[in-house]
Structure formats: C-alpha cells, structure tokens
Amino acid sequence: MALQALAYAIALAPHSQLVHPKISPDAAPLGWHRAGRRLLRYAKHANACAQLLAKLVEDVPGVSLMFPVEANGVFLQMSEPAIAALTARGWRF
Numbered sequence: 001m002a003l004q005a006l007a008y009a010i011a012l013a014p015h016s017q018l019v020h021p022k023i024s025p026d027a028a029p030l031g032w033h034r035a036g037r038r039l040l041r042y043a044k045h046a047n048a049c050a051q052l053l054a055k056l057v058e059d060v061p062g063v064s065l066m067f068p069v070e071a072n073g074v075f076l077q078m079s080e081p082a083i084a085a086l087t088a089r090g091w092r093f
Contacts, residue, residue, distance in 0.1 A: 046072035 054069045062079030078086075086093075 043072070050074050 050069050050072045053074050054065055057063045057065070057076065060082075062082035064077045066075040066077045
C-alpha cells in the first residue's frame with residue numbers, strides 16, 4: 001500500500017515542456033514579458049509539486065528525504081525492498 005502511494009506521488013511530478021514562444025521582433029518586449037510570466041508560473045508549479053511529493057513520501061516505509069526540499073528537486077533515499085517493489089512494477093531509475 002505504501003509503495004502504491006510512492007508510485008502515485010512520483011506520477012504527480014510535472015512533466016511540462018517549456019516551449020519557446022514564436023514572436024515577431026516588433027512584439028519581442030511584450031512576448032518576452034509574457035514568456036517570463038509563464039516560466040515563473042511553471043517554476044512555482046514545479047516547486048509546489050516537489051513540496052507535495054516530499055510530503056506524500058514522509059510516511060512511506062523505506063523511503064526518506066536525503067536533503068530538505070528547497071526548489072523543484074526531490075532526492076530520496078530508498079531501501080532495497082522499496083526499489084525492488086518499484087522495479088517490479090515497471091519503474092526504471
């Protein structure tokens with residue numbers, strides 16, 4: 001049950017692609033301003049997802065945070081049984 005929660009938490013991780021906006025040279029200042037706001041929104045979302053993942057794995061046995069979550073990266077220390085269970089479910093890492 002706990003490994004299902006871990007797999008679900010990992011699935012919540014954002015897989016967004018940052019697409020460069022196509023803008024004309026005349027509209028560059030406005031276009032880059034909009035792109036900057038969009039990138040900031042994506043960054044805030046990625047940071048929130050990292051915090052959520054860290055919170056969801058707090059109670060999963062055999063899984064612990066290696067470092068405090070300060071941005072959008074989450075580093076986990078996992079026991080061998082937890083790794084084997086995820087590998088058996090098709091996860092590759």
